Amino acid sequence: MLDAGRHPKVNLLAYSQVEEVSGEVGAFQLKVRKKARYVNEDLCTGCGACVEKCPSKVEDEYNIGLGERTAIYKYFPQGIPSTHCIDAENCRQLGQGKKCGICAKVCQAGAVDYEQQDQFVDLEVGAIVLATGYDVFDPSVIPEYGYGRIGNVVTAMELERLLSASGPTHGHLDRPSELALRVEIAVLEKELQKATRQIEKLEEKHGKKTAKFVKEFKAGKAGEDGDFERWASLAEKAAVAEEKLAPLKKREATAHTAKKLAFIQCVGSRDFRFNRFCSSYCCMHSVKEAMIAYEHDNETTSSIFCMDLRAVGRGFEEYKLRGGKSSNVQYIRGRVAEITKGEAHNPIVWYESTTTRKVEHETFDMVVLATACVPSAGTPKLAELMGLDLDENGFFKTDPLAPLDTTRAGIFVCGCAQGPMDIPESVAQASSAAARAAEVVFTAPKAAAGGGK
Numbered sequence: 001m002l003d004a005g006r007h008p009k010v011n012l013l014a015y016s017q018v019e020e021v022s023g024e025v026g027a028f029q030l031k032v033r034k035k036a037r038y039v040n041e042d043l044c045t046g047c048g049a050c051v052e053k054c055p056s057k058v059e060d061e062y063n064i065g066l067g068e069r070t071a072i073y074k075y076f077p078q079g080i081p082s083t084h085c086i087d088a089e090n091c092r093q094l095g096q097g098k099k100c101g102i103c104a105k106v107c108q109a110g111a112v113d114y115e116q117q118d119q120f121v122d123l124e125v126g127a128i129v130l131a132t133g134y135d136v137f138d139p140s141v142i143p144e145y146g147y148g149r150i151g152n153v154v155t156a157m158e159l160e161r162l163l164s165a166s167g168p169t170h171g172h173l174d175r176p177s178e179l180a181l182r183v184e185i186a187v188l189e190k191e192l193q194k195a196t197r198q199i200e201k202l203e204e205k206h207g208k209k210t211a212k213f214v215k216e217f218k219a220g221k222a223g224e225d226g227d228f229e230r231w232a233s234l235a236e237k238a239a240v241a242e243e244k245l246a247p248l249k250k251r252e253a254t255a256h257t258a259k260k261l262a263f264i265q266c267v268g269s270r271d272f273r274f275n276r277f278c279s280s281y282c283c284m285h286s287v288k289e290a291m292i293a294y295e296h297d298n299e300t301t302s303s304i305f306c307m308d309l310r311a312v313g314r315g316f317e318e319y320k321l322r323g324g325k326s327s328n329v330q331y332i333r334g335r336v337a338e339i340t341k342g343e344a345h346n347p348i349v350w351y352e353s354t355t356t357r358k359v360e361h362e363t364f365d366m367v368v369l370a371t372a373c374v375p376s377a378g379t380p381k382l383a384e385l386m387g388l389d390l391d392e393n394g395f396f397k398t399d400p401l402a403p404l405d406t407t408r409a410g411i412f413v414c415g416c417a418q419g420p421m422d423i424p425e426s427v428a429q430a431s432s433a434a435a436r437a438a439e440v441v442f443t444a445p446k447a448a449a450g451g452g453k
């Protein structure tokens with residue numbers, strides 16, 4: 001990606017979308033909307049001074065809501081170009097009609113530009129390669145798995161963010177129930193601190209401790225003063241916050257990271273209710289995640305529940321066995337029927353073991369759902385725009401004998417836009433698609449006239 005960003009012959013249009021397509025193989029015309037970032041890409045040095053000072057905080061989509069980001073932000077640290085962007089909807093100045101402008105004041109490069117508008121770029125190209133990838137299946141449509149209802153049932157993507165050193169927990173496997181507990185404690189402590197500060201001022205003003213004042217106020221002996229109703233209400237507020245905090249802090253003191261993990265395979269894949277196909281990469285990413293969790297903390301144990309573990313690739317079977325031998329990973333053959341909520345927010349997995357032929361259940365610290373690979377949300381619209389057919393699963397349809405060729409000459413597809421596949425396969429396909437595109441550009445009769453890139 002870095003190389004592509006630096007390459008003199010690669011014109012990278014990030015944060016952009018194709019809006020119109022016309023022409024034909026060898027001479028396509030595209031209209032691309034380059035969305036306003038409100039930050040000048042050429043001036044931004046990526047220093048992040050604006051992020052430090054921005055007061056508007058929202059859920060961080062990149063960390064799947066497990067952390068917060070500011071309204072001026074960088075989607076992810078390694079993004080190319082290394083620049084920032086303002087999310088106008090959540091910006092006080094651009095989207096909420098309030099005065100702010102802090103980011104512009106602190107940006108020494110003068111890169112913030114609240115007046116920036118979307119721009120349109122016209123391109124003439126000989127061939128097009130679609131690499132629009134996939135989305136992850138939303139498991140909340142399977143109510144028996146409890147996603148969204150049982151906090152410690154997470155998706156594999158969420159686990160990836162938790163395990164990442166640059167993620168919301170810096171690689172510690174903190175459970176969502178404990179993360180929510182910490183937020184609850186922080187909110188209550190803030191409330192308590194605010195009330196305490198105001199109470200202290202009133203104590204000083206009236207030369208009396210709050211305990212004595214409350215006793216007198218309740219007995220109707222406090223006398224008359226404009227402050228007294230507020231003082232009594234602040235005292236009540238502080239007492240309630242303290243009462244709520246005590247059990248939460250007790251729970252926090254016994255909290256631990258997730259050490260006993262369950263991985264549920266084929267969530268939304270190989271399931272006639274949702275997607276009939278195998279998502280191909282999830283068996284291996286579950287083994288990988290279980291091994292990484294063990295590397296972080298070698299008290300971690302993982303149970304991978306699967307119909308069969310599809311280690312299809314050179315060295316994959318050996319990798320799977322290595323997980324079992326050296327990383328406390330066990331493979332359980334059985335389809336999980338239900339996940340219920342046990343004590344201390346621990347999920348309980350109910351399954352039929354096809355080995356013992358019994359319905360069994362086991363309690364875990366955290367359950368990880370290996371969700372299906374589904375066509376990215378924009379696929380139908382893009383197919384319509386480009387005049388392409390989709391296959392029976394909603395991915396771009398290709399010719400079985402020329403697997404990168406879509407149903408329109410000169411338009412190719414690679415990676416998960418064509419169907420589920422892992423990174424090495426996506427990269428190999430990308431190279432092949434580039435070669436197919438080059439072939440078209442140099443051989444199609446209209447290429448020279450169209451000035452295709």
Ligand SMILES: Cc1cc2nc3c(=O)[nH]c(=O)nc-3n(C[C@H](O)[C@H](O)[C@H](O)COP(=O)(O)OP(=O)(O)OC[C@H]3O[C@@H](n4cnc5c(N)ncnc54)[C@H](O)[C@@H]3O)c2cc1C
Binds near residue numbers: 131133426
């Ligand atoms: C939890 C999890 C863990 C995984 N771990 C591994 C692993 O360890 N090893 C491995 O090999 N594979 C792994 N995979 C699979 C891997 O993510 C995919 O193989 C890979 O991302 C496919 O690459 P891609 O470029 O085809 O698609 P994507 O990575 O999805 O990239 C597509 C890009 O296109 C952009 N886009 C989409 N629509 C448009 C549009 N209309 N206009 C402009 N841009 C658009 C998207 O924003 C995105 O940036 C994992 C998958 C998951 C879910």
Ligand code: SF4
Binds near residue numbers: 092
């Ligand atoms: S102007 Fe918007 S983006 Fe900039 S600091 Fe204020 S809220 Fe944040």
Ligand code: SF4
Binds near residue numbers: 370
């Ligand atoms: S790769 Fe494994 S988990 Fe994913 S759908 Fe196929 S069999 Fe199921």
